[in-house]
Amino acid sequence: MSTETRISIILGLSYYLSVNPAAYADMERDTILNGQQLRDWESLSSANKVFRLKFFSPRNSNNRYLGICYNTPPDYGEANLPLYDQTVWVANRDTPIADASGSLMIDANGKLKITSIGGDVRSVFNSAPAASTNASATLLDNGNFVLRELNLDGSVNRTWWQSFDYPTDTILPGMKLGNNFKTGHQWLLTCWMNKDVPSSGSFAIGGDPNGTNQNIVWYQGNMYWTSGVWSNGHFGNLPKLLDGEFSYVSNENEKYLTYSVNKSISFLYYRLDPAGVMMVIVLGSFGDCSLAKQDEGCVKKTLPECRKPDYWFESRVGYMLGDGYRFDENYNLSIFDCQDKCEQNCSCVAYASRTTQYRTGCEIWNKETNFYPSGYADREIYILKRDTGRESTNGREKHRSAAMHWWIWLITALGGTTLLAFSIICYVVQRNLRVKGMVKAKTRTILNELEDTITASGKYRQPSDEMDKKMTQLNIFSFQSIAMATNNFSDENKLGEGGFGPVYKGELPGGQEIAIKRLSRSSGQGLAEFKNEILLIAKLQHTNLVRLLGSCIQGEEKILVYEYMPNKSLDFFLFDSSRRELLNWTNRMKIIEGVAQGLLYLHKYSRLRVIHRDLKASNILLDHNMNPKISDFGMARIFGVQQTEANTKRIVGTFGYMSPEYALKGIVSMKTDVFSFGVLLLEIVSGKRNHSCYPSEHPFNLIGLAWQLWMEKRVLELMYSILDDSSPKDEIIRCINVGLLCVQDQARDRPSMTDVVSMLTNNSVRLPVPKQPAFFIGSSAREGESEICLVKNCTNVLSITEMEAR
Template sequence: MDNKKNPWLMLSFFFICLSLNNHLSLGADTISANQSLSGDQTIISNGGNFELGFFTPGNSSRSNYYIGMWYKKVSLKTIVWVANRETPVSDIGSSVLRISDGNLVLFIESQIPIWSTNLSPTSSGALEAVLLDDGNFVLRDGSNKLLWQSFDNPTHTWLPGAKMAYNNRTKQNIRLISWKNTEDPAPGLFALELQQITSSYVIVYNKSQLYWNSGPWDGKIFSWVPEMRANYIYKFSYVSNENESYFTYSLYDPSIISRFVMDISGHIQQLSWLESTKQWNLFWSQPRTQCEVHAFCGPFGKCNQQSLPFCSCLKGFQATSSNSWNLSDFSAGCARKTSLQCGNDSLANGKRDKFWEMPNMKLPQNPQTVAFGSSSECESTCLNYCSCTAYIYDNHCSIYVGDLLNLQQLTSADTNGGTLYLKLAASELSDSPPSKKRMKLLLIIGITSVIVLFASISMCIWQRKMSKRKENRQINKRNQAHRMLHGESHVQELIDLGELKEEDEKGLDLPFYDLESIRVATGNFSDENKLGQGGYGPVYKGKLPSGQEIAVKRLSRVSGQGLKEFKNEVLLIAKLQHRNLVRLHGYCIEGSEKILLYEYMPNKSLDFFIFDQKQSMSLHWEMRFNIILGIARGILYLHQDSRLRIIHRDLKTSNILLDHKMNPKISDFGLARIVGDRQTEAITSKVVGTHGYISPEYAIDGIFSIKSDVFSFGVVLLEIISGKRNTGFYKSEQAMSLLGYAWGLWTDNMLMDLMDETLQDTCIADQFVKCLNIGLLCVQSNPSDRPTMSIVIKMLDGETVNLPAPKRPAFVIGRDQSSSTSSNKPESINEVTNSLGAR
């Protein structure tokens, strides 16, 4: 068709050209003075790291749109900056982001501006807004002078390279403010800001209540955030001058995608993207527990660290906004279901308000002390005072007026709580006294039960006297059958719950113990028998009727992670038998109780000795070398010689227990994973373990293998011979960890400086250097460079001293980034021991 004869085609072409001239081309990184952004158009940073345009948050069905920025290369859409976070638009087709009067402005349909950069008009030539590849959205003039940047106006995300600053001239803060909830980016209740006077960061609730403090900057980390010591991904910097004070960070590996977030949960979180699992990995978070966040559950909400969700309403209360709770926004708290009578006996059939007893509670702040001597007087005072909502009585009376905030349910093992008496309407409590007939019936039943009980006891005594030996044999057989029956039934109970598989039950030869027998063995879990508190509950010393001493691990948490640990312990250790692994004697499942029974280790854990100046003196060199060798043999059994191929994933000094002869035994298999016979590695979306012992490929990419355990072993070995923690501080300013410190001494040929001072009289020099060499080989960055445990044992056991020189360890900060060895670094242990002998 001849275009000259088709005017409609020419007209359409004209309008398309006009539109392209006024709007952005797909993939551009700039909004120029004569361009705009609307509809589905976006701009993309030059390197393709970030994208900016209209978006709808979360899974919201509402037509609320915002101008925001997200990662282009992350498959899970993650918003890092929002412009109009308080004023959404409903129609992106008629909403336009463009440059107007020297500002970047968002207009809605009626050309009303709803968001602007709020700059004074400038006449410095044409302006342009550019999305940079570090995530900074900037407005600049024709001479590239920066007029405005998103880095100075963050929302809830702090990107590498940006500043968290305090302007010493204007006295203004750059603050991170959480979203209101997962579907509303409006400013929430939690904010992170810098306190210039103390050089520390704080989290503030509702612009006024400070509830977390980082501690002051000491030159390397914030003193109350010890996790930063093991930070091998991020480089932190703090600067203070007459103009500003600010904190910034960068990545040692720029290819890692990472962000720092003020979350709706009231936590600050540092996360990195795991491409292998398509998920964000939480690197560290503060405060450490959810219930430490101020007023997280709102008025009359109760926080429980052992339950999900963490928040629930008190008895007689219901969520103020169920929709908000569904979006993890608990700030509105709970409201009463039934109004209080407030002393008016004419209401609710004349029934007065009553009190609900709440034991083991972390009590709210700001009680008002009342001068009354008895608990009944205290109760009466609160009952007759309409504004009183609760009271406590602990040798003195205190009442609470108005909303109750920061209530937390503590575990039975936590003795720091108290009993709170909550005022409720009478209808919320069952207070009808039992009738006389019911009382008489209960009395008859009680007397009858006592008579039957005494008769049964007498019968048992008589039978035992008649045939004691025969009866004992029958009891033993019956108990054995009873135990096997209950063991199988309780395993089947877990199978039915989906916690164990049928194939796991096969070959499970582990006795079941009833809860009552464990109570007897531990003195009803008395404090006198308490050995310590682990991550999943307290551990008690106990004694079986046979006289055998045991360690009883009582899992107090009922989270999914705790159940998974319990399953791992029951199934894995029951099938593992090695002199350097802790032996599991039995287990118990009754109601909410989940208990494990181990062999008792009288000398506690390895960290108790090596990190204590006094206790470490009892560990001479021969003993330490034997402990190292025993740990290595235990790991080799897990990796190669057991019926299952197991990766422990949480090897550390506190998980190495010592028996009465100081033989090491590896414990705590809650995080262990079984892999196939020929499988060398696996991937997880949730990185677990302990900072300082986790290998780099596991921490960064979620990849774990037998070489991950080798890395952890190397850290433990270096800790044993040095008496220093990996995450500790050392005299050298170039080292932030034991690995960096040891590597510096290795390259400087000052090997014996690493030795624990208590070993000077007993240490064998060539064995010490051999251990240092092996330790550094185990913590090399590349997993393929690390030896297997079979090779480690050959190196430890063997007479040869010609070991390979290690390459640069993982997580060494401050040294030259080259992995090549320095010219003065020893090439073999022969050379090192010769030089030591010449000193």
């Protein structure tokens, strides 16, 4: 066939269809068969053209969905078009297709599926079984899309699957709403995210799973509205259903609501809208719990005490002067969900969708942000409003009338009361001003002490070079932003608590997870440690030291903000019977070497010579790759370049990790940390705590047990049993040798951290034989005396922190 002939046929067919639309109508179909497909630009129409199945894109979106909608009959005017254009069912609501490559088909096995360039699309058809090799899918005039098995003569043998069993947000006449207790199937409506986004929203309505004859609306799994029990043809909270012939079927196998309509009504249907309201198209609505005067059956919403009944949100168009807290896009939040997030957060004063086009996502603002109205803006922002002390006109008139009868007595009484009240007020104001002045002075003192380290409002002092600049930039966070990041310091966000105070998990607006350490007001310790930690850790940068992101100083609040470590602390794994097996020898060795490198940096390579003084398993945090990071520098001591040791009257730290010269005489040096590292090394190898006693000839602590096994050449018995088969024995013996060298009684005998790192990483280095360790009891005990451990069942009473993660 020539090209000219093909063009003539196409032009002729186009002209024929344009002048004779009935011919196109005759080409429409309501069924697809095995091997056939319905492509993106095609559609199915029910036999009497009541419903249409087609691919569509919601307003302001290029995503493609397969859905069922009413056809628009020609005898209804444009005013009624929205009634028919509403989509009543969507097959792939949560997995849209990004382009026009989608198609619906029945494969060779008789199974319905949606395919696209990217492969098969997850949809409700995944629940449809394979019918047979002789199957058809038909769109019926009641809006039901059914998959059937056909007989050889073309008649229907059985129905395998139907869309009426998998409603989305709309219930049509003939559909069910309830539960099948025999199969466990639920006929449930779930609203759209919003009017332009078909993905699953936060509201759902269905039958009570507990078996009572009522329907329930849930919001995020919590009961939001109840219909009341079905009795005498209606639900308790709905004295009159708006239209349709309703019936409620209840037996031992199933309970469900269904309805039918007169033939004269061709477009009645019920839809659960994105705000959780059941809309009756087009006759009314019920179940609206968002108004001041709520419908019957609304379940009282649980709100924090800060939200009193006199608040509401006013819709305004404009801008917020400052960025708010933006929830991650994966939350998939509607504007109703965003309001709930704001209501539950006492710091929130405004909320809005993140996208103006789709009205999805959520951004909330705290009390420090102001609203700027603008007619040029296209973003709708909901601002918190309150009515305080509202009183009706009648009430005020009654009050005024009653006052006229006894005003003389009132003035007399108020004269004396006013004088007394004025005196009290003057005293209270003066005292508050004095207290506030002291608080401000204390805060200013702290800020002055730290001004070379911390930064405010993004303005940094000019350091000497770029490296200094990176190492001294710590942010100051506002207390409101910290409260918002932790959901107002909720218990759900709490990670643990120590001597310093509680520690919370938080999330910054950009999605970065953080750990927040809040100085407890009732704590007798912490202020000195707070300043010490900021001044120290701001100057320290190493992969094996935890990173301090910033701080907050506001009134009595003193808060430190760290990077968040998802695997918590070393003791969380090391001493727990159910988790310790997750630490194989490779991980344990990585932790040992990482801690050693961190200490070597503190002692030798940092700009400050730092003695940590509280090295222990709970102060070793683990990132997502189980890399160790030393934390908690509140007790650290700074040494001069030439200084090797010092005396202190303030003994701080944790029994069991303290060297003897420090615990008994207050002598602190780098060898103090070496001793703590040796204890930690033995704990990592053995999986045992040092401050417990272990059965043997003598009730030794871990150091004593390790020394006895070393002297008896049975040192491999110290290692944790799970390490027996696959672990390198020479490397384990080498680690125990290093550990015993680090815990020797005399500080001068202990190696430096430079030597320790060399011993651990270089197998060619010949190790010295360790001398008797500190706290070893046995050889010096006189015959007949009871032998005890010096460190027995010790708790961390002198530790500044005891938490699981930061």
